[in-house]
Amino acid sequence: MPFYLLASVFVGLVTDGADPLRDVAAQLLSFGCALPLAALAALLLPQLRPLEVAAVRTLCFLPAERLADGPAPSWAARRRTALWFVAHLLAGGVVSGMTLAAPPAAVVLLVLPFTAPLQRSVPPWMQDLPGALGPLAGLGLLALVVATAWACGVLLARCAPALLGPTPADRLAAAERRAADLATRNRLARELHDSVGHALSAVTLQASAARRVLDEDPEFARQALTAIEETTRAAVAELDTVLGLLREEDGTDPAAPAPTLDALDALLARTRAAGMTVEAAVEERCAGLPPVVSREAYRIVQEGLSNALRHAGPVPVRLQLRLRRDQLTLRMENPVAAGGAGPAPAAPTARTGGGLGLRGIAERARLLGGEATATATDGVWRLTARLPLAGSAHTGADGS
Known part of the structure; x- marks a missing residue:
């Protein structure tokens, strides 16, 4: 979040008419600019690795021996930590964005056939959905959110030992x-x-x-x-x-x-x-x-x-x-x-x-x-x- 807010201020200053609070394109641009800032912070702060390791052990249920202990001792370990931190934030940003946007849209699609005033206020593509297709689309949207969160978790769990595991220097x-x-x-x-x-x-x-x-x-x-x-x-x-x-x-x-x-x-x-x-x-x-x-x-x-x-x-x-x-x-x-x-x-x-x-x-x-x-x-x-x-x-x- 601090990196995103800093990037949002930067995008608002250098882009004419961009509103990172309402404009989806400006939000995506701010998110993209925040990732390099996060990587730089991971490179300069070796104490970030123990925090990420603790999070992985808690959320991904990985054995302690597969992950490194203590701050990153070398630049190679810091680069691996930075890569993991960027992947973590990228996956978290995607899942967070879908979690914020998809559930409200899914609720609208589920009740759309049963509420006439709502049918007149939704976007045209929702009005064109015939009959039960709206609720099915809503259920599919919720399933997509769950599947995306699960896939990101599995991918991060597989990458964690390679990026946060002990380096040869750690083993030595x-x-x-x-x-x-x-x-x-x-x-x-x-x-x-x-x-x-x-x-x-x-x-x-x-x-x-x-x-x-x-x-x-x-x-x-x-x-x-x-x-x-x-x-x-x-x-x-x-x-x-x-x-x-x-x-x-x-x-x-x-x-x-x-x-x-x-x-x-x-x-x-x-x-x-x-x-x-x-x-x-x-x-x-x-x-x-x-x-x-x-x-x-x-x-x-x-x-x-x-x-x-x-x-x-x-x-x-x-x-x-x-x-x-x-x-x-x-x-x-x-x-x-x-x-x-x-x-x-x-x-x-x-x-x-x-x-x-x-x-x-x-x-x-x-x-x-x-x-x-x-x-x-x-x-x-x-x-x-x-x-x-x-x-x-x-x-x-x-x-x-």
Whole structure:
């Protein structure tokens, strides 16, 4: 309607003697001039697409997945929206005009044979209709209005997915959003599994060892309880760090930074308190690694120790961190089953649905452009990870 009124004013100004309020030709001309104005508005206003999509969903009963969401992001999408808007207005104008003009004429034709004064005041072509032909023409006119409205609705419903459906850019943006959401979920799953999972495994073994020697060796039990306290305190801190990742998604800073290789000594101390013997060979140069590489290397070591605790018990573990050129090489070895004596905890129980830790290690290595392998040979479990230092530039400061 605003476009038609603006076009009517323009037609009245540039055309001599034209009256858009009474002259049918002037009305049609105004309607024709209003359509380009509507197309221009659709091109300049990307917010028009959500309004049209809402109307189509309500009136045409189309599934939501066949239509795009949000404003038109590109000029191609805007052109499609403009074409749809013009088609919508054109169909609406035709149906509106017929709805305003045809029903009164149909009523006149229906009562024409029964009203003599009306027969003298109608146009000559109506006066020439014989007998029942007038009412039949009136019914036909009403049927034409209904059929036109139905045909326009069907045509618009068929055109809507093509003109208001998601463009390739929309599909790409949706795929990128899904990929980002999945990456965030995987990242949180890795952090929870490696940090809290390791702490729970260590606490379980420490508590089991303390229970077994509580009467025979109270001092050992006291040390185990102290280790449990330290491990749980560290686990709570790391849980705050993982929850901070969620706050990062909201644009706020995390509660605490994620641990790096600077905290490796404390990790090894907590692991040794669980009854595991850890022999570590770490080059001094590893202290100056990029933060992302250092953080992922810490998590890989943590998960490797956690796997040994869960599946083999308090076995001796050999850890080696070597820096060669632009690559950090991490190796861990341990027997596949405990063979020592002493107050060892109960044998680890088999778990179903495992393998998440190894998958997380492989994902962490791939994020840095490296690789990780884990194999069991001759009764020895070997974990090897190679992390290129240059890969940290591609992952960003958050390691995501």
